[in-house]
Amino acid sequence: MSNKHISVLLEEAINSLNLKEDGIYVDATLGYAGHSSKILEKVKRGYLFAFDQDSEAIRLSTDRLNSIGTNFTIIRSNFKNIKEELNKLDIEKVDGILFDLGVSSPELDEAERGFSFHKDARLDMRMDTSGEFSAYELVNTYSYEQLREIFYKYGEDKYSPNIAKKIIKYRENKPIETTLELVEIIKSAVPIKERLKKHPARQIFQAIRIEVNDELNVLQEALKQSSELLKVGGRIVVITFHSLEDRIVKKYFNELSKVDDIIKGLPNINEDLLPDFKVVNNKPIIPTNDEIEENPRSRSAKMRILERVKWGEIMSSKKRKTKKKKFTFNKFFVLIAFFGISFAITRVSLTAYLSKINYDVEIEKKLIVEQKKTNESLTMAINELASLAKIEEVAQDEGLRYNNKNIKTIKDQS
Numbered sequence: 001m002s003n004k005h006i007s008v009l010l011e012e013a014i015n016s017l018n019l020k021e022d023g024i025y026v027d028a029t030l031g032y033a034g035h036s037s038k039i040l041e042k043v044k045r046g047y048l049f050a051f052d053q054d055s056e057a058i059r060l061s062t063d064r065l066n067s068i069g070t071n072f073t074i075i076r077s078n079f080k081n082i083k084e085e086l087n088k089l090d091i092e093k094v095d096g097i098l099f100d101l102g103v104s105s106p107e108l109d110e111a112e113r114g115f116s117f118h119k120d121a122r123l124d125m126r127m128d129t130s131g132e133f134s135a136y137e138l139v140n141t142y143s144y145e146q147l148r149e150i151f152y153k154y155g156e157d158k159y160s161p162n163i164a165k166k167i168i169k170y171r172e173n174k175p176i177e178t179t180l181e182l183v184e185i186i187k188s189a190v191p192i193k194e195r196l197k198k199h200p201a202r203q204i205f206q207a208i209r210i211e212v213n214d215e216l217n218v219l220q221e222a223l224k225q226s227s228e229l230l231k232v233g234g235r236i237v238v239i240t241f242h243s244l245e246d247r248i249v250k251k252y253f254n255e256l257s258k259v260d261d262i263i264k265g266l267p268n269i270n271e272d273l274l275p276d277f278k279v280v281n282n283k284p285i286i287p288t289n290d291e292i293e294e295n296p297r298s299r300s301a302k303m304r305i306l307e308r309v310k311w312g313e314i315m316s317s318k319k320r321k322t323k324k325k326k327f328t329f330n331k332f333f334v335l336i337a338f339f340g341i342s343f344a345i346t347r348v349s350l351t352a353y354l355s356k357i358n359y360d361v362e363i364e365k366k367l368i369v370e371q372k373k374t375n376e377s378l379t380m381a382i383n384e385l386a387s388l389a390k391i392e393e394v395a396q397d398e399g400l401r402y403n404n405k406n407i408k409t410i411k412d413q414s
């Protein structure tokens with residue numbers, strides 16, 4: 001091995017895995033088998049599955065592991081397929097999974113892989129050399145906006161717009177073909193005083209590598225699957241090399257191990273409501289000064305550990321939040337039902353009351369009508385009586401007149 005890879009946080013990572021002699025372990029990033037060799041040495045009656053997407057790393061590691069034991073299988077695949085690949089081999093649960101992220105020293109140092117901003121090579125940066133999308137395609141086809149965005153997002157470089165602009169301008173004449181061509185373009189976009197502080201291409205090369213290998217999405221997916229593969233007592237150990245990766249790991253581990261605020265302060269918490277995982281180290285484990293001195297590439301390393309403490313439903317805090325929401329939702333329903341029933345009762349009473357009022361009103365109306373009718377009848381009766389009286393009066397008058405007439409006639413006759 002010309003460019004030897006020195007494993008980072010080797011002892012710390014192996015101790016953190018809590019290896020059992022008969023356990024099943026996964027090294028998601030075999031590399032040059034530094035960690036895998038140690039695992040295999042300790043897991044005499046168990047088994048090791050090791051993943052890498054780099055065929056050169058696999059070729060060199062196979063011999064190394066063969067010299068230790070035969071209880072291992074190397075899987076050439078992106079670790080984003082960790083669950084599917086293990087399931088294919090009838091492995092449903094494992095005792096521990098290690099991720100030692102990024103690229104290995106040989107990958108970085110071999111100029112032709114195109115990862116290094118110190119060595120001239122065709123722009124590449126693919127970890128999986130069978131992939132079709134490389135740094136060359138990215139640098140020569142992405143728009144100004146796309147370039148600026150990935151430089152900002154994955155490189156956190158404040159000169160991103162200027163660098164993107166220079167790349168677009170350069171491309172007007174010819175494609176950018178090599179790493180050092182790109183380094184010169186980047187340098188031309190960054191003020192000299194900034195260039196003296198750190199290599200101006202470091203962050204931009206990191207950004208391009210992350211995008212070419214879709215590293216952050218792949219990590220997120222692999223962590224999720226790994227948590228589903230873990231037995232009780234099993235651990236996921238992750239070594240990261242930049243803040244973007246570390247943030248993802250920290251956030252996901254915290255999410256899985258978070259005790260809901262709603263139950264946090266309670267004296268007796270039902271086991272079911274507690275998370276299935278715990279974060280073993282709140283602060284990340286970092287290399288000692290001695291390690292950094294011996295291996296400067298380890299200086300940015302951070303290691304985080306997650307342990308499965310019980311086997312419940314795989315439930316991220318997001319899902320638990322949904323459950324909480326459901327709970328709140330149920331409470332909401334009870335409230336709605338309560339108000340609904342109260343409303344119904346009130347409405348029934350009100351209707352009864354109103355209908356009573358209506359009833360009274362109706363009666364009143366009827367009474368008025370009856371009264372009217374009575375009045376009318378009375379009036380009619382009075383009128384009748386009046387006309388009768390009139391008739392009588394007239395009759396009396398007529399009678400008188402008749403009588404008088406008769407008297408007169410009698411008088412005349414006499």
Ligand SMILES: C[S@@+](CC[C@H](N)C(=O)[O-])C[C@H]1O[C@@H](n2cnc3c(N)ncnc32)[C@H](O)[C@@H]1O
Pocket residue numbers: 005006007008028029030031032033034035036051052053054057077078079080100101102103104105127218
């Ligand atoms: C830092 S090295 C691991 C070194 C190893 N732990 C050792 O001690 O020798 C990272 C390795 O993981 C591989 N790798 C990175 N991302 C990967 C992915 N998504 N899927 C599979 N392998 C990956 C790289 O190809 C590289 O060989």
